Amino acid sequence: MRTVLRTALIAALAGTSALSAAASAPASPPPVSQEQLDTWKETLSNWGRWGAEDEKGTLNLITPDVRVAAAGEVREGISVSLEREIVPVHVAPDAQGPEPRAAVVQRMLSGPPARMTGATDRLSIVAHGYTETHFDAFGHHFHDGKMYNGFSALENVKMDSGLARGDIAAFADGVFTRGVLIDIPALKGVEWLEPGTPVTVADLEAWEKRSGVTIRSGDAVFVRTGRWARERAKGKWDIAKSAAGLDASVIPWMHDRNIAMLGSESALSVVPIPASSQITNPDDYLPAHNFALVTLGMPLLDNADLDALAQTAERLKRSTFLFTVAPIRVKAGTGATVNPIATF
Numbered sequence: 001m002r003t004v005l006r007t008a009l010i011a012a013l014a015g016t017s018a019l020s021a022a023a024s025a026p027a028s029p030p031p032v033s034q035e036q037l038d039t040w041k042e043t044l045s046n047w048g049r050w051g052a053e054d055e056k057g058t059l060n061l062i063t064p065d066v067r068v069a070a071a072g073e074v075r076e077g078i079s080v081s082l083e084r085e086i087v088p089v090h091v092a093p094d095a096q097g098p099e100p101r102a103a104v105v106q107r108m109l110s111g112p113p114a115r116m117t118g119a120t121d122r123l124s125i126v127a128h129g130y131t132e133t134h135f136d137a138f139g140h141h142f143h144d145g146k147m148y149n150g151f152s153a154l155e156n157v158k159m160d161s162g163l164a165r166g167d168i169a170a171f172a173d174g175v176f177t178r179g180v181l182i183d184i185p186a187l188k189g190v191e192w193l194e195p196g197t198p199v200t201v202a203d204l205e206a207w208e209k210r211s212g213v214t215i216r217s218g219d220a221v222f223v224r225t226g227r228w229a230r231e232r233a234k235g236k237w238d239i240a241k242s243a244a245g246l247d248a249s250v251i252p253w254m255h256d257r258n259i260a261m262l263g264s265e266s267a268l269s270v271v272p273i274p275a276s277s278q279i280t281n282p283d284d285y286l287p288a289h290n291f292a293l294v295t296l297g298m299p300l301l302d303n304a305d306l307d308a309l310a311q312t313a314e315r316l317k318r319s320t321f322l323f324t325v326a327p328i329r330v331k332a333g334t335g336a337t338v339n340p341i342a343t344f
Contacts, residue, residue: 047148137171181306322342
């Protein structure tokens with residue numbers, strides 16, 4: 001009898017463990033075909049929504065009323081940087097030849113001991129990539145040779161003069177709006193998402209339910225995957241080939257929520273594209289990222305460091321804050337390194 005009961009108990013426990021494992025396992029995202037994605041490019045497009053000459057895209061959703069309401073998010077007076085600290089590669093002042101391949105290169109131009117009254121330097125900064133925190137302009141990506149609002153890439157992007165349309169200077173007035181943190185590792189009770197983990201609409205809406213915050217028109221939304229926490233624990237890996245991020249199936253949600261801008265800890269999209277989707281157009285190699293920039297006209301903040309933000313949000317028990325950022329006003333630039341600020 002005891003043997004029978006013990007066997008039944010073991011079986012029951014095994015069944016409970018299996019159910020727990022199944023509950024914690026990430027759900028497979030809905031498949032997205034190239035045909036579906038191409039249809040969304042037509043039905044979800046913001047081209048012309050704010051006029052044929054518009055170059056601000058979804059930043060138009062940050063109305064005066066939205067800004068005034070966002071100011072009310074400042075209660076504790078605590079500010080947190082969302083920028084990943086930059087450690088430049090240094091080259092000698094008299095170094096000859098091409099500069100090293102690095103996101104940021106610093107060359108000292110003057111200083112001690114030759115000049116004891118001060119120091120100057122030159123910084124060479126690559127606007128994009130997977131290291132420094134940066135703001136993407138619309139001229140950074142194209143679909144079928146066109147950037148946001150239908151502007152031709154061939155007509156407006158020149159290798160000898162940069163961008164005539166869709167440059168980072170279009171965002172010179174900056175962003176001042178409510179920020180919302182979506183902390184997916186906290187939602188799932190883990191320290192980080194493993195590279196290649198897709199974030200789905202179900203995940204995003206589960207976070208809304210848990211936090212009690214519904215994303216609204218004009219918000220700046222930040223999706224944390226725990227990239228930097230994982231890097232500290234396990235070391236660097238090729239983030240361009242394997243990254244947790246938004247699945248392509250999230251695209252209609254991005255449109256329907258009228259989000260003003262999106263930020264993430266890599267380049268927004270999950271990499272590689274999940275096997276359940278059949279996306280074949282090279283223009284769509286980062287489906288959510290490229291769709292946001294080109295079709296939605298939604299500015300993106302890549303490679304943000306959201307760890308301090310997440311810690312502060314947890315300590316204060318709130319996931320909303322005043323978000324501010326303003327890129328340097330570089331005419332013809334495809335993007336800019338920035339230091340975004342969250343203020344609680």
